[in-house]
Amino acid sequence: MAGQALLDLCESHLRGSATIRKQLREAAIHAASEPERLFARAMNRRGIRLLCNHPIGPYRCDFVDERSHTVIEIDGREFHSESSAFRRDRRRQNELLLGGWLVLRYAAADVYQSVDSCANEAAAVIKRRRH
Structure with missing residues (x-):
C-alpha cells in the first residue's frame, strides 16, 4: 500500500x-470500509490512535487499542446478516472476552448517522480503561 x-x-x-x-x-x-475510515478519523480527532485490521490470535479485528485491551468492531449489514456469520461473530467475541479483551460493537449505520456519538463513547471507554 x-x-x-x-x-x-x-x-x-x-x-x-x-x-x-x-x-x-x-x-x-x-481501514477496510468507509464507516471504518469515518470512525478512525473521528477517533484520531480525539487523540486516540487505534491499530486497524489488527490480528489478535487467529482473528483480525477492525480496531484494537492494546493498552486498554479494547477491540472495536464496525458491523456492516452485508457481512453480518447471515446466520453463519452471526454465529461466527459470537464465538469470536466470546474468545476475545475470555482472553481479557473488551469488545465494543457499532453498526455501520450508526457510524454513518452519528459518528461523533460512537467515537465519544469509545474514546471515553478507552481512556478509562487505560488508567
Whole structure:
C-alpha cells in the first residue's frame, strides 16, 4: 500500500514531516470500509490512535487499542446478516472476552448517522480503561 510506505518513510526519518504523518494517520489508510475510515478519523480527532485490521490470535479485528485491551468492531449489514456469520461473530467475541479483551460493537449505520456519538463513547471507554 503506497500510503503505508509513505508513512513508514516519514516515521523512519527523524526529520520526516509531522504534517504528512498526521495527514496519513487521519486518512485511515488501513481501514477496510468507509464507516471504518469515518470512525478512525473521528477517533484520531480525539487523540486516540487505534491499530486497524489488527490480528489478535487467529482473528483480525477492525480496531484494537492494546493498552486498554479494547477491540472495536464496525458491523456492516452485508457481512453480518447471515446466520453463519452471526454465529461466527459470537464465538469470536466470546474468545476475545475470555482472553481479557473488551469488545465494543457499532453498526455501520450508526457510524454513518452519528459518528461523533460512537467515537465519544469509545474514546471515553478507552481512556478509562487505560488508567
